[in-house]
Amino acid sequence: MRLDRFLCELNIGTRSQVKEYIRQGIVSVNGQIVKAPDCKIAEETDRIVFKGEELFYRQFVYYMLNKPKGVVSATKDNTADTVLGLLDAPTGKNLFPVGRLDKDTEGLLLITNDGALSHRLLSPKNHVDKTYLAEIRAPLSCEDIQALETGVDIGDDKLTAPAKVKVLSDRQITLTIHEGRFHQVKRMLQAVDNEVLSLKRIRFGPLFLDESLAPGESRLLTTQEVALLHES
Ligand code: URA
Numbered sequence: 001m002r003l004d005r006f007l008c009e010l011n012i013g014t015r016s017q018v019k020e021y022i023r024q025g026i027v028s029v030n031g032q033i034v035k036a037p038d039c040k041i042a043e044e045t046d047r048i049v050f051k052g053e054e055l056f057y058r059q060f061v062y063y064m065l066n067k068p069k070g071v072v073s074a075t076k077d078n079t080a081d082t083v084l085g086l087l088d089a090p091t092g093k094n095l096f097p098v099g100r101l102d103k104d105t106e107g108l109l110l111i112t113n114d115g116a117l118s119h120r121l122l123s124p125k126n127h128v129d130k131t132y133l134a135e136i137r138a139p140l141s142c143e144d145i146q147a148l149e150t151g152v153d154i155g156d157d158k159l160t161a162p163a164k165v166k167v168l169s170d171r172q173i174t175l176t177i178h179e180g181r182f183h184q185v186k187r188m189l190q191a192v193d194n195e196v197l198s199l200k201r202i203r204f205g206p207l208f209l210d211e212s213l214a215p216g217e218s219r220l221l222t223t224q225e226v227a228l229l230h231e232s
Contacts (some may be wrong), residue, residue: 004037006048010055011220026051060114061095062149063087064207067109068215073100083109087218090183099180100124100206107133107201108209111218118228121205122180128205128232131176132185137195139170144192148175152191156181160188166223174202205232 007027009019015212016171019037019202021027027034027050030042041048043057061132067073075096083097098110098118112118121128140148145167151159175185186196202209206228213219 001041001043002037003034003039003041003048005027006041006043006057007050007055009061009220010035010058012050012224021050041143043226054122060094060117060154061112062114062221062229063095063218064113064210064213064221064225065097065111065218066209066213066215067101067106067201069104069106072103073097073109083111086216087111101201101228102186102199103182103201105201106215107199108204108207109201110207112222120178120232121229124179127178127180129178129203130201130205131174131203132191133168133172133174133200134185135199135201136173136189137197139193140165140167140173145195147192148188152188154181154184154187155189160184171197171224173196175191176203205229 003017003022004018005020007013008015013021014020022037023035025033029039030047048055067083067085071083075084076082076083080103084215085141087095088126094113095223096113097119098112099122101107101109120126129172138155145165148163148165150162154161159220160177160181166174168174174181175188177184177188185199207221209227210217
């Protein structure tokens, strides 16, 4: 791995900041100051020191992507762009999205190589809350809200679990669910004779979409955000 990438992966700074740090001579590899950002290091075994502090390679990485419309939540697809293609992430990390958003849904998608955490976050026993901002075709009645909040029949063997609706305006709501059924939000709105016109996930468990990320942009999670995910 390149030295500048290693430092970026550890959130030491942006790509241009870490290049500057390296040129300033404050990074050493196995005791030698290295001033070339593209210096190749063996990240698991080399001893990298930044400002006197040893840095340790992380096996697991966690990204927040603001998924744009039009890309699929998959690692590979023969016809469409995938969310992984949007990340400026090192290859060989075996990254994958934590669950799926529909091709036409945008918003918060976690991407990681931590299979155990992903499994826990998606497990039906332990589904975390997910909040979606939805543009809808028609205003919701009080009965619609009550139905969505108690459980609706979306054609599966059981009703949806209780959800939370917040009406922002006639055509805009947020819906918080903690299951993760296929097309769940769209099907819930259909169940009350409505329709989702656009959908954006703004929260996943303890994490909220970082609004400074434009659609298609991603960033590494902070250490605190990773800790929150592990606690959730
Ligand atoms: N519900 C949907 O209908 N689509 C999504 O992408 C996510 C939740």
